Amino acid sequence: xxxxxxxxxxGSGPAGLQAAIHAARRKAKTIVFGKLEKSALYRxxxxxxxxxxxxxxxxxxxxxxxxxxxxxxxxxxxxxxxxVEIEEERFAxxxxxxxxxxxxxxxxxxxVARRKARIKGEKELLGKGVxxxxxxxxxxxxxxxxxxxxxxxxxxxxxxTLTKITNPVYLVASGLKVSPELEEQLKESEVxxxxxxxxxxxxxxxxxxxxxxxxxxxxxxxxxxxxGAKGALQLATTLGVALDPENMTYIQVxxxxxxxxxxxxxxxxxCGPPLxxxxxxxxxxxxxxxxxxxxxxxxxxxxx
Numbered sequence: 001x002x003x004x005x006x007x008x009x010x011g012s013g014p015a016g017l018q019a020a021i022h023a024a025r026r027k028a029k030t031i032v033f034g035k036l037e038k039s040a041l042y043r044x045x046x047x048x049x050x051x052x053x054x055x056x057x058x059x060x061x062x063x064x065x066x067x068x069x070x071x072x073x074x075x076x077x078x079x080x081x082x083x084v085e086i087e088e089e090r091f092a093x094x095x096x097x098x099x100x101x102x103x104x105x106x107x108x109x110x111x112v113a114r115r116k117a118r119i120k121g122e123k124e125l126l127g128k129g130v131x132x133x134x135x136x137x138x139x140x141x142x143x144x145x146x147x148x149x150x151x152x153x154x155x156x157x158x159x160x161t162l163t164k165i166t167n168p169v170y171l172v173a174s175g176l177k178v179s180p181e182l183e184e185q186l187k188e189s190e191v192x193x194x195x196x197x198x199x200x201x202x203x204x205x206x207x208x209x210x211x212x213x214x215x216x217x218x219x220x221x222x223x224x225x226x227x228g229a230k231g232a233l234q235l236a237t238t239l240g241v242a243l244d245p246e247n248m249t250y251i252q253v254x255x256x257x258x259x260x261x262x263x264x265x266x267x268x269x270x271c272g273p274p275l276x277x278x279x280x281x282x283x284x285x286x287x288x289x290x291x292x293x294x295x296x297x298x299x300x301x302x303x304x
Contacts, residue, residue, distance in 0.1 A: 005029045006295035007288070008093055008103035010081050010232065013039035014277045015268025016109035017065035018284030019291070023107075024072035028292035031075045031101065033093070036062045038228065040111055040269075046277060079179060080153035083135075084235050089298055091263065096153040097181040104295040104302075107287045108232040108241075108251060108259075108266040112275065119149070121201035122225065129207025129222050134158035135238045137224075138165050146170070146222035147210045149198050152177050154226040154234075159191045162224070170194050170218050172210065194218070232270040239264070244272065257287035263298065265291050 007023040009016045012034035023030045036042055041058035049056070066076060083094040084106060093101040122130055131137040134148070138158075143166055148159040151173035159171040172194045176183055186193065196216070201223050202209040210218045236251055237243065242260040244252045250272035257265045267283035269275045 005031045005101060005103040006299060007105050007107065007291045008101060009107045009109055011109035011111060012036055013041060013109065013111050013268060015280035015284035017069050018281045019107050019109060019267055019288035020069035020074040021072060022285050022288030023292040024069060024074040026292035028295050031077065032069065033077050033079060033081050035078045036066065041277060049277060081235060082153055082157040082230055084239050089302060097179045104298040105263045105291040107291050108236050108270055109268045109284060110232040110270060112269045119198045119201055125201050125203055125207050128205060129203065130201060131224050133234050134161050134224050134226065138162055141166050141222040144221040145219060147172055147218050147220045148224045148226055150226040151175055152228050153182060154228060154230045156182050156186050158224055158226040160185060160189055163190045168192055172196060172198055256290040257283055258290060263294055
């Protein structure tokens with residue numbers, strides 16, 4: 001796409017939507033990616049929140065927030081982001097539908113990733129053939145048979161990526177939940193789609209196979225568990241964003257929600273506890289304002 005955005009926000013939870021509201025109010029061309037139902041708040045409720053009496057359904061709060069962001073001019077695409085790359089003074093954001101968006105700044109606000117599938121043998125063989133990141137560890141399985149477990153965009157994109165590294169690549173999924181464009185890419189690829197559910201990862205000192213619930217066993221040496229959409233940590237660390245040095249669990253930011261990479265910001269649960277809506281909204285506000293300011297500088301420089 002030729003259109004260039006000022007602020008691209010990955011995540012449509014409280015932090016992402018608040019960032020969108022403040023960035024758009026600053027007249028920054030803003031776009032938000034993500035599905036409301038993927039937010040942890042969507043099926044929960046809001047309580048003990050400033051200015052909100054009693055309980056409020058999370059779904060309703062998110063819908064109100066999205067409409068507020070749109071009222072100020074922000075755009076929303078309910079699709080997953082599968083890759084972010086630095087492209088000179090801008091960022092190329094690849095979407096699950098195959099399109100690529102260009103933006104001067106990026107805000108990571110996807111919440112805390114929930115990647116584990118809780119398969120028997122998963123914990124014991126983690127780091128011995130079990131991985132949660134194709135982009136991080138795929139290279140180590142060059143020439144070896146591998147399987148990807150998951151039925152959403154992260155799994156399909158991971159399987160497609162692995163076909164460039166090794167063969168065969170199995171995708172174990174129980175009902176795909178991806179865009180038609182990504183599903184078409186899968187059909188045209190060398191990925192072997194296996195309809196079913198994993199039961200056990202086999203092996204003692206290393207992965208030796210993946211047993212399915214129907215009794216079949218895939219003779220693989222690697223199992224990548226890619227649940228849901230790609231989380232902020234996976235997208236961010238692949239880009240080069242630094243994590244907190246103590247636990248390497250959250251994205252490290254300063255008081256303006258800036259990461260170590262110029263033009264990249266983060267807000268909400270991805271930045272660490274307390275994992276509360278109030279904190280997410282506050283950080284989203286700061287990130288939106290900071291990103292809009294940085295984007296304005298970059299756009300002026302680009303137009304000279």
